[in-house]
Amino acid sequence: MIRNESEWERAGRGKELQFFATDAEITGWLNALPPTQGPYALLVEELVKLRPGKFESRAEVIPLNEVQREIETGARFPYWIVPTDLVPVDDLLEYREPAVAASLSGCVMVYHRSKGVIKQNASRIALVDKLRHLQSGALVTNEAGLAIFKTLQRMIKPQLKYSTVRTLRNGKTEEDRKHILMTEAAATRGEYARQPGQQL
Numbered sequence: 001m002i003r004n005e006s007e008w009e010r011a012g013r014g015k016e017l018q019f020f021a022t023d024a025e026i027t028g029w030l031n032a033l034p035p036t037q038g039p040y041a042l043l044v045e046e047l048v049k050l051r052p053g054k055f056e057s058r059a060e061v062i063p064l065n066e067v068q069r070e071i072e073t074g075a076r077f078p079y080w081i082v083p084t085d086l087v088p089v090d091d092l093l094e095y096r097e098p099a100v101a102a103s104l105s106g107c108v109m110v111y112h113r114s115k116g117v118i119k120q121n122a123s124r125i126a127l128v129d130k131l132r133h134l135q136s137g138a139l140v141t142n143e144a145g146l147a148i149f150k151t152l153q154r155m156i157k158p159q160l161k162y163s164t165v166r167t168l169r170n171g172k173t174e175e176d177r178k179h180i181l182m183t184e185a186a187a188t189r190g191e192y193a194r195q196p197g198q199q200l
Helices: 024-031 066-071 089-093 098-104 143-159 184-188
Strands: 008-011 017-022 041-051 054-063 079-083 108-111 121-126 128-135 139-140 161-167 173-176 181-183 195-199
Touching: 008 024, 017 195, 024 066, 024 098, 024 143, 024 184, 041 066, 054 066, 054 089, 066 079, 079 098, 079 143, 089 098, 108 143, 121 143, 143 161, 161 184, 173 195, 181 184
Parallel strands: 017 181
Antiparallel strands: 008 128, 017 121, 041 054, 041 079, 079 108, 108 121, 128 139, 161 173, 161 181, 161 195
């Protein structure tokens, strides 16, 4: 775990996969993470309004299998998958910004918001896979986080069976067959910021 986050910076673009999927699919993928890469917990964070214009970030670590409840509630997002053997929960919560510490320590971020929106935007998993020490220039790779990211990627990518179609500002449509795809379940459900395109 990175102890002094102010001494490090992100190196490179990191890893990211965007897609359209249902609540049940997100829950299933997270609960299917192999125990050999765990144990896991889930860091959740929300902004609490203290007074007009003043908010406070409050974080909590919960069991990974409670992700379905979090999605259904829709109050806290995104989530960070915490490999607790490498990133001690108590240490993480001591930071002023636990989410920043989690990101720099190689926790995979999961963004999925289906509640409280008119049209659901793309979900994504993301990882800061490499860090650079500001003084020494030393590079560090978040190997454990990279392994979890790749595991999720292997579960998700084969399920992305439809292209997506977005409507441009001029009213024309554009098909995306490569970057942000959609699962069959999501294509059937609809209600997303993009429409399902062709089956790939």
